[in-house]
Amino acid sequence: MKPGSRGRPWALSAPALLLFVVLLMVPLVMTFILSFHSFSFYGGIAPTFSLENYAEVLGDSYFYEIFGRTFAIALATTVICAVVGLPQAYFLSRMRPFWRSVMILVVLGPLLISVVVRTLGWAILLGNKGVINTALRDIGLITSPIRMMYTSGGIVLALVHVMVPFMILAIWAALQRQDPATEAAAESLGARPFTIFRRIVLPQAMPGVLSGSLIVFSLSASAFATPAILGGRRVKVVSTTVYDEFLNTLNWPLGAAIAILLLVSVLTIMLAWNKLVEKRFAGVFE
Amino acid sequence: MRHNGPFAKIFSVVFAAFMLAPLVVVIGVSFTPEGFLEFPPSAISLRWFRAILDNPDFIEAAWISLKLGVASATVSSVLAVPAALAIGRGRFAGRDALQALFLSPLTVPTVVLGIAFLRFLTVFGANGTFAGLMFCHAIIIMPFILRLVLASVTGLDRSTEQAAVSLGASDWTVFRRVTLPAILPGVIGGWVLAFITSFDELTVTVFIVSPTTTTLPVRLFSHITQTTDPLVASISTVAILFTVGLMFLVDRIYGLDRLLIGEGSR
Numbered sequence: 142m143k144p145g146s147r148g149r150p151w152a153l154s155a156p157a158l159l160l161f162v163v164l165l166m167v168p169l170v171m172t173f174i175l176s177f178h179s180f181s182f183y184g185g186i187a188p189t190f191s192l193e194n195y196a197e198v199l200g201d202s203y204f205y206e207i208f209g210r211t212f213a214i215a216l217a218t219t220v221i222c223a224v225v226g227l228p229q230a231y232f233l234s235r236m237r238p239f240w241r242s243v244m245i246l247v248v249l250g251p252l253l254i255s256v257v258v259r260t261l262g263w264a265i266l267l268g269n270k271g272v273i274n275t276a277l278r279d280i281g282l283i284t285s286p287i288r289m290m291y292t293s294g295g296i297v298l299a300l301v302h303v304m305v306p307f308m309i310l311a312i313w314a315a316l317q318r319q320d321p322a323t324e325a326a327a328e329s330l331g332a333r334p335f336t337i338f339r340r341i342v343l344p345q346a347m348p349g350v351l352s353g354s355l356i357v358f359s360l361s362a363s364a365f366a367t368p369a370i371l372g373g374r375r376v377k378v379v380s381t382t383v384y385d386e387f388l389n390t391l392n393w394p395l396g397a398a399i400a401i402l403l404l405v406s407v408l409t410i411m412l413a414w415n416k417l418v419e420k421r422f423a424g425v426f427e
Numbered sequence: 428m429r430h431n432g433p434f435a436k437i438f439s440v441v442f443a444a445f446m447l448a449p450l451v452v453v454i455g456v457s458f459t460p461e462g463f464l465e466f467p468p469s470a471i472s473l474r475w476f477r478a479i480l481d482n483p484d485f486i487e488a489a490w491i492s493l494k495l496g497v498a499s500a501t502v503s504s505v506l507a508v509p510a511a512l513a514i515g516r517g518r519f520a521g522r523d524a525l526q527a528l529f530l531s532p533l534t535v536p537t538v539v540l541g542i543a544f545l546r547f548l549t550v551f552g553a554n555g556t557f558a559g560l561m562f563c564h565a566i567i568i569m570p571f572i573l574r575l576v577l578a579s580v581t582g583l584d585r586s587t588e589q590a591a592v593s594l595g596a597s598d599w600t601v602f603r604r605v606t607l608p609a610i611l612p613g614v615i616g617g618w619v620l621a622f623i624t625s626f627d628e629l630t631v632t633v634f635i636v637s638p639t640t641t642t643l644p645v646r647l648f649s650h651i652t653q654t655t656d657p658l659v660a661s662i663s664t665v666a667i668l669f670t671v672g673l674m675f676l677v678d679r680i681y682g683l684d685r686l687l688i689g690e691g692s693r
Binding site for chain 1: 430431432435438439442443445446447448449450451452453456464466505506507509510512513514516517519521522525528529531532534535536537538539540542543544545546547550562563565566569623626627629630633634644647648651652655659660663666667670671673674683684687688
């Protein structure tokens with residue numbers, strides 16, 4: 142391609158830009174405006190401008206509970222993903238090439254399979270008459286089933302399954318940058334494996350853990366399929382509440398206000414987390 | 428490098444079991460001859476696979492998902508390739524902002540995207556149409572294509588292009604004969620990843636489908652929220668096999684490791 146012509150990059154990006162402006166930015170602005178409209182069961186949506194939807198959400202403990210539960214689930218999922226993903230990514234980097242390829246397929250392959258299908262699997266496993274409860278009863282460990290469907294714990298477990306590949310990918314990328322010689326040096330100086338892990342591997346993997354946490358947290362906080370199938374109406378999170386407002390109650394303005402609050406809180410948490418990480422680990426990212 | 432000790436091996440096996448468990452039970456349950464979910468199945472039967480044929484709803488939904496995936500991945504690729512060429516080469520004012528915009532569907536909560544598309548399409552009377560679905564999907568899957576194509580573009584040696592230009596080739600000829608063949612693996616990899624993402628998409632799609640454009644994930648989802656029977660398991664098994672087939676195909680063309688991990692593992 143010829144150098145020169147300043148407008149060229151814009152000309153090349155114009156079609157995609159047009160699509161994104163018309164079908165992404167405009168709809169997001171329209172949703173923001175919608176959240177200030179009012180709604181009545183008989184009159185439908187009225188194009189007023191008031192903060193009543195936000196006042197309703199922020200003034201009702203019911204919504205605090207839903208937001209609190211959503212972020213608690215997202216936090217628990219993130220912590221478990223980090224605790225499990227860190228050693229697994231490390232072990233992955235030390236596997237023989239054949240087993241590493243197999244393990245990468247096992248860890249990352251599920252990413253390509255529909256979340257609905259994977260959550261169906263968890264529903265079959267976790268139900269009161271599900272695989273886990275039946276197995277535990279058959280070997281005599283329990284007499285009455287442990288309730289796992291329609292609990293936050295069940296949602297966290299299934300979300301970890303969905304999210305842990307992202308964590309492992311991020312940590313794996315960080316570990317790729319480390320120099321294996323440092324580990325060898327520590328070993329030749331007599332460090333035990335756990336000491337090597339704690340003193341050499343962990344600090345170098347930390348940027349991966351932190352960026353992975355960011356991805357996992359934001360995806361978990363807005364996850365829909367998993368909490369909808371495993372939590373139903375009994376364990377509501379923000380995204381399933383928005384869904385109900387839009388498609389069942391038909392109170393779109395209220396649903397839009399809840400969604401905007403989700404967007405704002407997720408973005409705020411992500412920005413704050415980024416700031417914190419940059420400050421604390423400024424040197425590590427070089 | 429040292430290899431893993433026994434603890435690491437046990438950990439990896441348990442972890443692999445955790446990752447595979449939900450898929451194994453779905454596939455296992457689908458072979459039951461009974462009318463309810465049982466695992467492991469008491470006998471092997473294809474009863475619930477035959478039952479798929481008696482449910483045209485699901486077959487129709489699978490067709491729509493297939494067409495939607497092909498159409499949206501193609502539209503998105505056609506838009507993403509020139510954009511990636513622009514972003515991947517040289518600096519210009521607004522380049523970072525442009526890239527951030529094209530990657531933004533990954534950061535905005537999907538449920539927010541879903542209602543935004545619903546609001547927009549309803550106002551313009553296009554809700555539930557196939558074209559509406561296609562363009563919305565094209566936006567959601569753009570980041571996946573853009574990232575893979577960008578990776579190919581930045582790794583590109585430009586001397587061949589310059590040679591072609593100096594020999595008098597037109598821009599279009601240079602693109603068609605030199606640039607595109609060089610970045611083709613990245614484009615195909617991105618297309619497949621985008622297709623799979625569109626094929627599996629639920630959260631946005633559930634807001635913007637109509638009864639005549641219901642996709643497979645949406646049909647499965649609404650079925651599962653009402654009842655879980657072996658039928659959804661057998662349909663899911665077919666979907667899993669389809670994805671595994673695609674994974675093999677993409678492994679041949681582009682390399683699955685590269686697709687999933689990124690350029691670093693080349």
